[in-house]
Amino acid sequence: MQWITAIIKPFKLDEVREALAEAGVQGMTVTEVKGFGRQHGHTELYRGAEYVVDFLPKLKLEIAVSDEQVERAIEAIAGTARTGKVGDGKIFVSALEQVIRIRTQEVDADAL
């Protein structure tokens, strides 16, 4: 099992969700986050007070998938979240040791 964490542009969420659903992903967690990478922030100017806004709003998607699903899920995110401009985000993949569904106590693949 794999744990996918993707940082994407907020306006891409609907497209990414649909693509992931087509790829067989059955659930995800979405969080509004702020951060920076290669895309620098912007400046704001109020009566001469200039502020550099370093942290830009992004969405963080967290998805647990089986080993067979992981490639398709990555393709779904990378294909739909991409605009070609700096700031499209990143996908992090790491090994996932254990999953437990609280209602039924099922574990691992059955719990995904």
Added chain:
Amino acid sequence: MRSSRLLAGAALALLPLSAFAQAASVTKLDSGDTAWMLTASMLVLMMTIPGAALFYGGMVRAKNLLSVLMQCFAITALVTVLWIVYGYSLAFSTEGMHAGITNWHSFIGGLDRAMLAGLTPDSRYQTVPESVYVMFQLTFAVITPVLIVGAFAERMKFSAMLWFSGLWLSFVYLPIAHMVWSGPGSLLGDMGVLDFAGGTVVHINAGIAGLVACLVIGKRRGWPQTHMPPHNLGYTVVGASLLWLGWFGFNAGSAVAANGNAGMAMLVTQIAAAAAAIGWTAVEWALHKRASVLGIASGAVAGLVAVTPAAGTCSPGGALLIGLAAGAICFFTATRLKYRLGYDDTLDVFGVHAVAGIVGALLTGPFAAASLGGYGHVASAWHQLWIQAKGVGFTIAWSALLSTAILKLLDRTIGLRVDAEQEQMGLDLAEHEERAYNLS
């Protein structure tokens, strides 16, 4: 006024009807004038609540919105009470005043009108009921201390703010209003200072007090390194728009009649506001490559301030130049000077109100002269400029000295500032135990 009503009464008893009509016409009520002054009074009140309150409220951080709205609202209530108890009397009583003679009453009115003594439904001020004039002038007394709020926003204790506003009204506003507006025998009035609707009395007076207040109370913690952007410029634009609209009551109402003078005041007010909005925006666009919303709203307010003293005497062309000058100059004082000199005038009460007030009060002089298209019946443009400069200098000195004294006194006794933790928490929660936004 009371003696002339007596005369009218005697005329009714003794003289033929035609002679009575002539005698009574001296103080005859004009229903057109009265209707306009009732309206104008409401327009000026609207400038304070909600106009100035929203204009300022949008520029502070979300945690301090209620504190600013509360300060504007509370000052409105406080000043109203003080006005009827002694304010109107100290500002407008003509007791002991004689044209050309400088005495104690050239500086401050008597207490003969305290508790509005002598006011009846039949009392007149010119062609309107005196009750309407009391109300109209009250709305000016309300907005002036409200303007100062912007300078010490986000850090003054509510109790200290109330004490300051009451003392400042008593020792700064009332004397200056008396010296300019109470008629023959008043200090600045006799000097020939032109101030149609309150450039010196309201805007320079409040703007200088604002500068003094932000210096005495000190900077907000973290200013200017910390990010303190306006939390809702939408409120600020609504507030500026209400100020603009209400200003027609302020300036055209200062004719105290529905006549050509009021019409011209309304026209030049509109022209100067528009010219200053363009002036500020043009300079900003040239220097920063952007035309900002806060900029155009601030520019319009600067133009309204600047044309206030001139509204009764300048031509439309004069208003255009006064507005352009105020917008362009205030851009620099509000966006550069503050950071250069390092004083934390939170919402630019000095940079906009004092500076536009000074620009307007000075330019009122030359633009009142017939040679520059004005209607002020002044001797010459240069001579009137000099008279205006004396009025400006006197007002700056009076406001600076007495405002400093009041603030230092309060700082030593009850303290002006909330503590660091309360400032961090925001005045809404710290002072009023309320939040403007409960969104979750």
